[in-house]
Amino acid sequence: MTTFLKKKRKRSLNSSESSYDIDPASLPCHVAIIMDGNGRWAKKRILNRIEGHKKGAEVVRAIVRTCRETGISILTLYAFSTENWQRPKTEIFALMTLLKNFLESELKEMLDNNIRLNAIGQIEKLPENVQQVLHKTMALTKKNNGLMLNLALSYGGRAEIVRMVREIAIKTKEGDIDPDFITSELVSDFLYTKGIPDPDLLIRTSGEMRISNFLLWQIAYTEIFVTKTLWPDFSKQEFLEILKHYQHRERRFGKV
Ligand code: IPE
Ligand code: IPE
Ligand code: MG
Numbered sequence: 619m620t621t622f623l624k625k626k627r628k629r630s631l632n633s634s635e636s637s638y639d640i641d642p643a644s645l646p647c648h649v650a651i652i653m654d655g656n657g658r659w660a661k662k663r664i665l666n667r668i669e670g671h672k673k674g675a676e677v678v679r680a681i682v683r684t685c686r687e688t689g690i691s692i693l694t695l696y697a698f699s700t701e702n703w704q705r706p707k708t709e710i711f712a713l714m715t716l717l718k719n720f721l722e723s724e725l726k727e728m729l730d731n732n733i734r735l736n737a738i739g740q741i742e743k744l745p746e747n748v749q750q751v752l753h754k755t756m757a758l759t760k761k762n763n764g765l766m767l768n769l770a771l772s773y774g775g776r777a778e779i780v781r782m783v784r785e786i787a788i789k790t791k792e793g794d795i796d797p798d799f800i801t802s803e804l805v806s807d808f809l810y811t812k813g814i815p816d817p818d819l820l821i822r823t824s825g826e827m828r829i830s831n832f833l834l835w836q837i838a839y840t841e842i843f844v845t846k847t848l849w850p851d852f853s854k855q856e857f858l859e860i861l862k863h864y865q866h867r868e869r870r871f872g873k874v
Contacts, residue, residue: 619779620813628866631701635710638688638858638861639689639694639858639862640688640858640862640865641863641865642689644719644864644865645688645689645690645861645865646690646817646818646819646841646861646864647691647692647815648690648691648692648693648694648814648815648816648817648818648819649685649692649693649694649817649819649820649821650693650694650695650696650817650819650820650821650825650832650833650836650837650840651681651693651694651695651696651820651821651831652696652820652821652822652823652830652832652851653674653677653678653695653696653697653823654822654823654824654826654830654847654848654849654850655670655824655825655847655848655849655850655851656670656671656673656674656823656848656850657670658670658848659673659848659849659850659851660673660850661672662848667709668708668712669852670707670848671709671713671833672716672847673850674850675716675719675720677849677850677852677853678695678720678828679720679727680722680853680854681693681852681854681857682724682727682733682765682767682811682856683854684854684857685765686731686733686764686765688858688861690765691765691766692765692766692768692815692817693766693767693768694738694768694769694770694814694817694833695745695767695768695769695770695771696773696830696832697713697717697768697769697771697774698713698717698770698771698772699707699738699770699772699773699774699778699830699831700739700740700772700773700774700777700831701773701774701830701831703743703772705867714744714745714748714799717769717771718751719747720722720749721735721751721752721755722751725755725758725759728755728758728759728762729759729762729765730756730869731764731765731766732762732763732765732766732858733759733760733762733764733765733766734760734761734762734763734766734767735752735755735759735766736751736756736766736768736769736771736814737756737758737768737769737770737771738768738769738770738771738773738778738810738811739770739771739772739773739774739778739810740771740772740773740774740777741772743772744771748756749780752771755824763861766814768811768814770833772833773810773832773856775829775832775833775834775835776831776834777829778809778810778834778835779809779834779835781808782805782809785808786804786808787802787806805835806835809835809836810873811833813837815841816836816839816840817833817836817837817861818840818864818869819840819841819860819864820832820833820837820840820841820842820843821843821844821845821857821860821862822842822843822844822845823844823845823847823849823852824845824846824847824848825844825845825847826844827844829835832841839869839871839872841867841869841871842863843860843863845860867868
């Protein structure tokens with residue numbers, strides 16, 4: 619865990635934050651969310667799926683704010699998977715436009731509140747204009763050491779593992795890595811999440827009991843919560859409830 623994270627975890631909550639009734643000592647350092655159910659939310663209202671994504675983007679804003687207020691160090695959001703490229707072109711276009719708008723509209727919020735933006739996934743596959751804002755936002759927020767907002771974009775756990783194997787294989791072939799020194803720490807260093815501690819808590823909305831290719835390596839000992847709530851209906855209150863439940867979980871890491 620990097621020093622800034624250690625520092626962050628020790629931080630005590632101020633009076634308004636402590637009213638959330640959350641113990642700062644057992645707060646998850648890293649929360650990851652599979653934001654699912656936008657399409658079903660829209661369908662229930664006889665709306666276009668895109669309306670669900672729009673409402674979903676508003677929820678992202680609220681949850682980012684709550685993470686900042688409670689003192690969570692890292693929030694990783696599954697925003698677009700490697701498989702999501704198989705959706706209709708119009709839906710992909712709408713999602714990319716929403717992403718670009720989100721980055722542009724949230725820049726001030728990120729700068730004012732010490733938020734650092736990071737991205738994991740095949741960023742090079744995103745449309746040129748989205749890549750530009752993404753790189754610009756990451757550069758402008760690079761020095762911030764408050765909440766890290768980590769967006770998984772064109773992200774797939776298997777693709778990430780394949781990329782890691784390929785890179786380690788090349789380095790091994792070139793003689794830069796000795797196969798005897800390939801450890802789980804070394805593997806972690808070749809993933810998109812290099813330097814980021816594994817998630818403590820993974821939340822999936824909309825009730826599906828599956829991982830959908832998210833952070834396959836990193837969630838080995840992550841606590842998982844699935845809620846039936848569709849992402850556009852997910853709220854700060856429910857998020858805080860889940861944090862409270864997390865605090866009552868006994869994490870054993872294979873020990874007794
Ligand atoms: C999650 O909602 C958003 C993305 C995957 C981009 P969905 O679009 O998957 O919504 P459902 O699962 O069809 O309801
Ligand atoms: C997972 O949701 C991906 C994101 C939330 C970005 P999906 O809706 O794509 O996953 P499946 O199809 O239910 O497995
Ligand atoms: Mg879905």
